[in-house]
Amino acid sequence: MIGSAMDNHEIIQPIFSTFASVRWSMIILLLFLVEIALGQSPCATMDKTENALYTDSAYKSSMLEQVDLLEQFESGVVDVASRNVKQVTLPVVVHVLYESEEQNIPVEQIHSQIDVLNRDFGWNQSDKQKIPSIWRDLGRDSGIRFKLADVDPDGNFTTGITRKQIFQSDIGNGDNYYQSSLGGTDPWPRPHYINIWVCEIGDNVLGYTFLPAASFPVNDGIVIDPRAFGTTGAAVEPYNGGRTMVHEMGHYLGLRHTWGMEEGECTNTDYMSDTPWQREPNFGCSRFPYVSCASEPDGDMFMNFMDYADDTCALLFTKRQVKFMQLVLQTSRVGLIHSPAITHTDEVDNHKLRVYPNPVDGRLLVDGLQNGISQYDLFTDTGLLIRTGNISASNSQVSFESLPNGIYLLQIGSEIHRIVHVIQ
Ligand SMILES: [Zn+2]
Structure with a gap:
């Protein structure tokens, strides 16, 4: 006033x-x-x-x-x-x-x-x-x-x-x-x-x-x-x-x-x-x-x-x-602001895969996978490889459950997604 x-x-x-x-x-x-x-x-x-x-x-x-x-x-x-x-x-x-x-x-x-x-x-x-x-x-x-x-x-x-x-x-x-x-x-x-x-x-x-x-x-x-x-x-x-x-x-x-x-x-x-x-x-x-x-x-x-x-x-x-x-x-x-309820826009726009929720609490889902099994690599934000696993269209979850809060890089094929892990 x-x-x-x-x-x-x-x-x-x-x-x-x-x-x-x-x-x-x-x-x-x-x-x-x-x-x-x-x-x-x-x-x-x-x-x-x-x-x-x-x-x-x-x-x-x-x-x-x-x-x-x-x-x-x-x-x-x-x-x-x-x-x-x-x-x-x-x-x-x-x-x-x-x-x-x-x-x-x-x-x-x-x-x-x-x-x-x-x-x-x-x-x-x-x-x-x-x-x-x-x-x-x-x-x-x-x-x-x-x-x-x-x-x-x-x-x-x-x-x-x-x-x-x-x-x-x-x-x-x-x-x-x-x-x-x-x-x-x-x-x-x-x-x-x-x-x-x-x-x-x-x-x-x-x-x-x-x-x-x-x-x-x-x-x-x-x-x-x-x-x-x-x-x-x-x-x-x-x-x-x-x-x-x-x-x-x-x-x-x-x-x-x-x-x-x-x-x-x-x-x-x-x-x-x-x-x-x-x-x-x-x-x-x-x-x-x-x-x-x-x-x-x-x-x-x-x-x-x-x-x-x-x-x-x-x-x-x-x-x-x-x-x-x-x-x-x-x-x-x-x-x-720190809600798991929406998929945040990835920093690289040419991604074919959709990963959500991001921030994630627990399990991350991946949409758009090709038929067959894909490998994923999970890195810390400093580039340290901490986990490798397989996902497919029928089993498209990546678990973050045992990991501390922080920022991770998830690589699937040529795509790298930046994932924020927040324990609610
Ligand atoms: Zn009013």
Whole structure:
């Protein structure tokens, strides 16, 4: 946040730092006020996070630490050096829960959503010229990409999509969607997969998730209505631009709404020093400048992904928002980076064989072997041969089970694959 209202925040901060219990009460109070003020809102993240904080003491205490991290990030005590952030690809599993055939969304709709995520997190959106020029330079490639998981929790190949017919309405609004025994679908291991449930939620809610902390609630993941998911199939205007998911992914990676934790004031921080103070959410497509706080002559950044603009008018994560998401990926959600759930692109592009998962924990699988038996050689990263064995199309596993963590080179014929071995 910028502007003179910063002074007020600096007065509030020592109170938060000194009295943890008071601070906790204020967090709950702020969340509660959001609920009252909004009533029905297209995004239920604050409401659902509040519920989880009440019922999960581990999540609650780790959220206090997360707020500390946000405050330190806002004040510049902790930061992320951009040069240290490489491009990362995060594994996604989409659980489709459908009551009607229309809700059993086509695979093209799912792919269209992944494409929008990669486009917008990659700063490749063609409509960024609509961002007022004073803020356009704040946009950048986050280095964060998304991919449907290739490998399921048992190590088998997967499309990254599950489907289940259900017999209850608004399943996304209770506790059933994430429990197969109650009609939903169990999450895949939360540290290593972004679980997305596409199902009806009700109450005009389009989607929600849970703010990250070191501990996660049992239902951690993202829930989204099929009508606000992707750009084709069941998606409907004005939510058929895939940006409800971009907004929720922002929350999933730690971002708050641009108006802060409480609406109706110009002093509630979102912890981002490059987003203006904002009184309340903006809906639809506002005209620049729209000024809700007198301290901000350029007005609200209503085209930020973390506001409530229509899909055609939501356009931007700022530099600081991107940095905080990167920080979350190096802390509370680091398991997504070291996930066995996706096949990482090999460094040499002309490989005919596919080896997965990589990183590997236990056994590596090899796809694309010719008929007959092939020999493999396994080397340390310094080139020391440590094992030779045989594989074939019917027995294509290479075991890493007795080996220490580290980087290995696997040679099969003329191909050399770089394998990362991580014991989970
Ligand atoms: Zn939201």
